[in-house]
Amino acid sequence: xxxxxxxxxxxxxxxxxxxxxxxxxxxxxxxxxxxxxxxxxxxxxxxxxxxxxxxxxxxxxxxxxxxxxxxxxxxxxxxxxxxxxxxxxxxxxxxxxxxxxxxxxxxxxxxxxxxxxxxxxxxxxxxxxxxxxxxxxxxxxxxxxxxxxx
Numbered sequence: 001x002x003x004x005x006x007x008x009x010x011x012x013x014x015x016x017x018x019x020x021x022x023x024x025x026x027x028x029x030x031x032x033x034x035x036x037x038x039x040x041x042x043x044x045x046x047x048x049x050x051x052x053x054x055x056x057x058x059x060x061x062x063x064x065x066x067x068x069x070x071x072x073x074x075x076x077x078x079x080x081x082x083x084x085x086x087x088x089x090x091x092x093x094x095x096x097x098x099x100x101x102x103x104x105x106x107x108x109x110x111x112x113x114x115x116x117x118x119x120x121x122x123x124x125x126x127x128x129x130x131x132x133x134x135x136x137x138x139x140x141x142x143x144x145x146x147x148x149x150x
Contacts, residue, residue: 007068014059021053078112085109097147098137102129 005011024045031042085108093101106125110116136142 003064005063007063007066008071009063009068010059010066011063014056014061014063017056017059018053019056021049021051021056024049024052075112081112082109093144095149097145097149098142099129099133099146100148102132 028042028045028049031045032040033042033046034040085105088108089101089105103125106128107121110121133146136144137146
């Protein structure tokens with residue numbers, strides 16, 4: 001029997017999901033489980049983590065009998081800009097306010113695309129900032145500064 005990975009993407013994604021599911025179960029082990037009629041605080045994390053782990057096993061198993069595509073080059077710069085935009089958002093939102101932080105994050109993450117059109121990105125960033133201020137600042141009354149506190 002020749003057991004070899006034929007779909008590397010499914011294998012890696014399945015291993016990631018399996019790791020995530022097992023980690024969730026391990027971290028929720030001290031919470032009381034309860035049952036389906038009287039759920040404890042550990043019920044939902046354990047059930048969801050178990051489902052994630054099962055999906056991971058499914059992807060892992062499918063990696064051995066389905067053919068996958070060849071991997072091309074990884075766009076590290078795009079990944080760096082998107083993750084960097086999320087990190088920048090978390091670091092400056094309390095200092096720069098929600099509106100400005102949204103605009104900065106959208107503009108920074110737009111560098112991940114190779115075909116940027118600033119005439120589309122800038123209005124989108126401003127519109128998203130207005131929508132987030134209305135939704136999170138007005139409707140949900142989130143306790144984040146809306147404008148910079150300089």
